[in-house]
Amino acid sequence: MATRQTASLARLMRAPAIILLLIWMVVPLGMTLYYSFLNYNLLNPAVTSWAGWFNYQYFYTDPAFLDSLWNTLVLVVGVLLITVCGGIAIAILIDKPIFGQGLVRILVISPFFVMPPVAALIWKNMIMHPSYGVFADIAKFFGTSPVDWFAQYPLFSIIIIVAWQWLPFATLILLTSLQSLDGEQMEAAEMDGAPAYSRFIHLVLPHMARAITVVILIQTIFLLSIYAEILVTTNGGPGTASTNLTYLIYRAARLNFDIGGAAAGGVIAVVLANIVAIFLMRAVGKNLD
């Protein structure tokens, strides 16, 4: 800001938005914190009492808790691996001039426009279904018995669905990064005797480091709260095989009607997400300088 006047004017102008955002954030967080210390069950809402740390202890000692933590980790890392590697590969492919490039690019991006429950239902009923899914047809064509994806590999199936949804996002960001790579640099490397894979390792990857960082950071935020895909496909099962932290909280709140316990779970999730965020910013954030 050029002068003191414009600086204070700017502060005034942006205040409503910041205050609104703050209220939106602080009020639910405060309510969650408050509920997490109450014995509050929707089956008996008239009886509420102070619970102290009991809700936290209860949630933490739930055998499903550690499973859900592990599943959350596997889900996030699995989807990140597939989307980043796949995104780089697809970006390199559609960066080359090909016939019908515009159409191909739109098709590649389109999964991102499908809302999560719809995408998950399509995968569940039309692609992965053991009797009339496309995968089952392929398996029958080759004479092998179809795989019942959601029963046999529940978490892996969800990883595939979520990765399919996020692949366009990764591809798009990585493609723009790839297009900003200086062509003369690649030619210089070619003259320097670097074969294609060396050019990829020494030039393309370092150039895309920043974009990859952005993809990892943004996706992690959303992947920690995956919920709809699990709800419409496996319902967290079999057992807790595909239950992540978000789904565990949902189960506490909406299936057991335990508002106090769910609130405690929510607070734990917020704390864990912040730990992950700090860790991520330390690990990969330096690429953003």
Add this chain to the structure above:
Amino acid sequence: MGRITLEGVTKRFGDVEVIPPLNLDIEDGEFVVFVGPSGCGKSTLLRLIAGLEDVSAGRILIDGTDATEASPAKRGLAMVFQSYALYPHMSVRKNIAFPLKMAGMDKAEQDRRIAAAANALNLTDYLDRRPGQLSGGQRQRVAIGRAIVREPSAFLFDEPLSNLDAALRVGMRLEISELHTRLRTTMIYVTHDQVEAMTLADKIVVLHAGRIEQVGSPLDLYMRPRNVFVAGFIGSPKMNLFTGEAAAEYGARTIGVRPEHIAISTEGGTWKGRVGVSEHLGSDSFFYVEDTGLAETVTVRADGEIGLHHGDEVWLTPSEDKVHKFDDGGDLIE
């Protein structure tokens, strides 16, 4: 060794023929400059030699072996790009080491060559910096360093000085010239700046619309331009070109006289005119003479201390033996 021969080299982009069949010999150790207006195909020709573009027809021989289909890396040529094309995330040392690393050279030999190149190019203090922390001239030197460590059979320069300011450009021009005297390696240099061409070249190749208009030493081109295009292109300020009656008197379609070959006087001469703009540079003065009936303006060079001003009536006299005569096709009449 670095003898490069082009035999009927042709380049087409779709239906557009940017370089019609072209023959050229570049001797070992020669400094050859491709010069021409923008879009004349000089950069394309360089990229064909480098192997960054495929030739549509014809052959490229490097030291007598056919390199037409060889990959850029296999041709043993090094190129310095207009944008320098340094690798931004690598230090200067790693940039220079990159071609050596790709060639699988052992570490000790790499270090020896990098030290030698850095020393020759005054880069020793900057080896651990990134390209982004260097000035334009230093980046240019890193690009040259990356080229010389490979000890290539020829260097290719693609307008290497066009991103530098005027003062640096003169300095780098001298450095490239010195480099050539020291290494005695073949150099092919593309530029649109004729001062660079005149000062650096052993041999200038003037290109126009993909065709070679003339090949020769700088002075050869200046004294004996073979056609109107070369006559008008080489020389600064430009040669005066007249058509019409003045040319007909010499039995030509077009005649050309350089500004220094016209005498200016207030008393009498061949052509009459009025001084328009005058530029006094100290050592010499340039007068742009109007209303001569020959061309819009006639450029005349005179000694530094001639007292002529805007609007003065003057007489111009060409030196008869320095008049270049061109026929209907624009070619020189011997």
